[in-house]
Amino acid sequence: MKVVPSRSNEWVRSVTPQKPASAIIEIDRVSQVFQTSTRKEHLALSEISLTIEEGAFVSILGPSGCGKSTLLYIVGGFVSPTSGAAKIKGQAITGPGLDRGPVFQEFALFPWKTVLGNVMYGPRQQGVRAIEAEAQSRALIEMVGLKGYENFYPKELSGGMKQRVALARTLAYHPEVLLMDEPFGALDAHTRTRLQNDLLNIWERDRKTVLFVTHSVDEAVFLSDKVVMMSKSPGRIRQVIDIDLPRPRRRNELLLDPRYQKYVVDIERMFDESDETGSPS
Amino acid sequence: MMSPATLTRRIAPVLACVGLLAVWQVASLALKNDSFPTAIEAIRAIPDILGDKEALINILASLRRMAIGFGVAVLFSIPLGLLMGRSRAVAAFFNPLLMIIYPVPKAALMPIIMLWLGVGDVTKTLVIFLGVSLPVIYHSFEGAKAVEEKMLWSGAAMGLSPLQRLVRIVLPAALPEILTGCRTGLVLALITMITSEMIARQSGAGNILFNALDMGQYDTVFAMIIIVGAMGIGLDAIFERVRARLVRWSEPQFDMPLSFS
Ligand SMILES: Nc1ncnc2c1ncn2[C@@H]1O[C@H](COP(=O)(O)OP(=O)(O)OP(=O)(O)O)[C@@H](O)[C@H]1O
Ligand SMILES: [Mg+2]
Numbered sequence: 001m002k003v004v005p006s007r008s009n010e011w012v013r014s015v016t017p018q019k020p021a022s023a024i025i026e027i028d029r030v031s032q033v034f035q036t037s038t039r040k041e042h043l044a045l046s047e048i049s050l051t052i053e054e055g056a057f058v059s060i061l062g063p064s065g066c067g068k069s070t071l072l073y074i075v076g077g078f079v080s081p082t083s084g085a086a087k088i089k090g091q092a093i094t095g096p097g098l099d100r101g102p103v104f105q106e107f108a109l110f111p112w113k114t115v116l117g118n119v120m121y122g123p124r125q126q127g128v129r130a131i132e133a134e135a136q137s138r139a140l141i142e143m144v145g146l147k148g149y150e151n152f153y154p155k156e157l158s159g160g161m162k163q164r165v166a167l168a169r170t171l172a173y174h175p176e177v178l179l180m181d182e183p184f185g186a187l188d189a190h191t192r193t194r195l196q197n198d199l200l201n202i203w204e205r206d207r208k209t210v211l212f213v214t215h216s217v218d219e220a221v222f223l224s225d226k227v228v229m230m231s232k233s234p235g236r237i238r239q240v241i242d243i244d245l246p247r248p249r250r251r252n253e254l255l256l257d258p259r260y261q262k263y264v265v266d267i268e269r270m271f272d273e274s275d276e277t278g279s280p281s
Numbered sequence: 282m283m284s285p286a287t288l289t290r291r292i293a294p295v296l297a298c299v300g301l302l303a304v305w306q307v308a309s310l311a312l313k314n315d316s317f318p319t320a321i322e323a324i325r326a327i328p329d330i331l332g333d334k335e336a337l338i339n340i341l342a343s344l345r346r347m348a349i350g351f352g353v354a355v356l357f358s359i360p361l362g363l364l365m366g367r368s369r370a371v372a373a374f375f376n377p378l379l380m381i382i383y384p385v386p387k388a389a390l391m392p393i394i395m396l397w398l399g400v401g402d403v404t405k406t407l408v409i410f411l412g413v414s415l416p417v418i419y420h421s422f423e424g425a426k427a428v429e430e431k432m433l434w435s436g437a438a439m440g441l442s443p444l445q446r447l448v449r450i451v452l453p454a455a456l457p458e459i460l461t462g463c464r465t466g467l468v469l470a471l472i473t474m475i476t477s478e479m480i481a482r483q484s485g486a487g488n489i490l491f492n493a494l495d496m497g498q499y500d501t502v503f504a505m506i507i508i509v510g511a512m513g514i515g516l517d518a519i520f521e522r523v524r525a526r527l528v529r530w531s532e533p534q535f536d537m538p539l540s541f542s
Binding site for chain 2: 102153169
């Protein structure tokens with residue numbers, strides 16, 4: 001793919017590449033073996049190496065069970081890999097840190113806290129004054145489209161609503177790196193599109209680094225600078241594809257853009273091929 | 282205006298009590314046994330007991346021991362249970378100890394404890410403490426074990442230290458289960474309170490009850506049984522109120538009928 005010069009000067013990085021973007025996350029030959037309950041060893045990730053540049057939006061795309069979540073947990077510092085190492089800003093990752101904010105596939109909201117309480121949790125923990133934390137949290141709740149639900153408890157929300165609370169909760173404490181595990185998986189198409197746009201806006205404004213797990217080829221191409229395709233059993237990186245599409249991206253323009261369409265079609269074809277060759281080990 | 286469902290729910294406990302007393306009345310009339318007074322005779326004896334200053338002091342002493350034993354047990358057992366639930370090492374250490382203590386009836390330990398600590402308040406309170414501790418430890422343990430890992434990860438990512446995670450995530454997340462243990466503990470506190478006073482007769486509600494039994498005052502015996510029973514129902518109702526308020530966020534939303542016909 002050729003680099004396409006951008007029409008918009010907001011997308012500075014692709015036009016002025018003098019300053020090489022520095023790596024923020026380095027994953028070096030990471031493997032993860034799980035001991036299953038039946039005492040068998042299961043190789044979930046095999047020799048994954050990946051470098052993520054500061055401010056990049058990177059998607060991980062792969063079939064269910066290929067180890068996407070596991071890889072995210074390793075970067076988050078929640079799981080230490082069986083072999084290999086992951087680094088953030090040159091430092092070995094030894095545990096979770098405020099610089100990395102996870103949005104879990106299972107939401108993991110605090111059920112005893114209301115929506116507002118959940119979103120305020122991070123800022124309050126960081127010592128932000130209650131009034132400020134509340135104001136910021138209310139704005140975020142509105143952004144994810146849950147205005148009016150501030151005092152609802154998680155059990156009173158639908159799956160998609162919980163997912164949005166989880167997203168707001170993580171955004172609320174401004175981690176440098178977002179580790180998002182299928183954060184839009186449970187949403188209807190309309191809300192999904194809206195939140196994709198919101199996420200892109202936030203990202204374009206704050207230039208956070210985003211590691212974004214998804215099943216959806218469309219979504220990965222639409223959002224990312226780079227798409228990491230994984231294959232299953234054992235989880236391996238199949239291919240890393242740079243997405244050279246101009247930013248800021250607008251959905252209505254992009255859907256008509258042949259380059260976008262080609263990325264989607266190419267990546268989908270690669271998946272079909274891997275389906276035919278892939279077999280469980 | 283109350284809905285029929287609410288009305289039924291309010292009346293149900295009253296109906297249960299009235300029904301029980303009615304069965305009692307009929308049974309005792311049928312048996313015609315001196316040691317089995319009718320419900321009405323027993324109820325008539327209640328004002329005599331509650332009007333007696335001595336008896337009231339006894340009952341209050343019982344309640345005080347029960348409150349202390351229960352309170353100390355809860356304060357001790359919840360942290361222990363939570364730690365056991367989150368740390369394999371702590372669980373491995375305490376589980377065998379608890380397994381030894383579990384099957385022993387706590388009142389059976391009384392004679393030994395009496396030898397060490399005398400027949401006073403300390404002994405009885407200690408027995409209550411032992412009775413309450415086990416269910417609270419057990420339920421706190423189970424509750425802490427069941428806390429979703431990702432919730433703890435979320436906390437860690439927000440910068441909570443291990444101790445903060447225990448207090449601010451494991452404790453609230455396990456609270457519904459912990460309170461189930463406390464409710465069992467409350468009933469056991471009442472039981473151990475009475476049995477301890479049966480063994481070491483010196484003061485208390487159990488003392489009145491068993492002395493009356495020795496002297497053949499059966500209406501007093503049964504009146505005391507009603508009083509103790511009422512205390513149990515009352516304490517449980519108060520506890521249930523507090524519990525429902527604390528864990529409103531976890532209550533199931535729908536009353537699930539047994540069938541959908
Ligand atoms: N704790 C565990 N113990 C044993 N095996 C595990 C464990 N966690 C994950 N695995 C295995 O590792 C593999 C990868 O799991 P992972 O959850 O990372 O997949 P995923 O790509 O996120 O899938 P999905 O898209 O369905 O969420 C799976 O085959 C799974 O069975
Ligand atoms: Mg996953």
